[in-house]
Amino acid sequence: MPxxxxxxxxxxxxxxxxxxxTLVEQGGMTIERIVSxxxxxxxxxxxxxxxxxxxxLLTGAASLEFEGDPQLHALQAGDHVxxxxxxxxxVAWTHETEPTVWLAVHHEAGV
Incomplete structure (x- = not known):
């Protein structure tokens, strides 16, 4: 059954x-929903x-920070990285009053 x-x-x-x-975990891949x-x-x-x-980023807003990069990377709904x-x-910041919903796909490097 689905x-x-x-x-x-x-x-x-x-x-x-x-x-x-965690929504799916199979064959070295994980798909998860994160709510901030x-x-x-x-x-x-x-x-x-x-x-x-x-x-x-499906809803909300957030900023990511990468080591060695002084610029924050702002994300809004629809942005992906x-x-x-x-x-x-x-994660430098997420919206405080509106849920920030992320969909993350983790997989083996280079695949």
Whole structure:
């Protein structure tokens, strides 16, 4: 039987933490929905994944920061970015009053 859902059915988004929902995990690929409501990466924290990550912002707004790049990269609904493996990055800001819904696809580097 097919597994169905709705990316925008996020329920309650109150709380201090972002919400991570794994939608598919198969063959070295993970697709997840992330819901942010004002969260940002902790000071000094950098994501450093061994896999490539393609992410699209579905709703809300956010800014990403990449190590060694002083410019913040603002994202709004519809914007996407491919973050190559070991490209150190962090979430600098997400919208505080409107849920920011991300769709992230993690896969083996170079695939």
């Amino acid at each position: 597994v169905t859902g709705n990316l925008f059915d996020i329920g309650s988004t109150q709380g201090a933490d972002e919400r991570f929902d 409501t004002g969260q940002a990466s902790p000071p000094g924290f950098w994501y450093d994944s061994p896999r490539d990550e393609w992410v699209v 491919l973050i190559e493996a070991h490209c150190r990055h962090r």
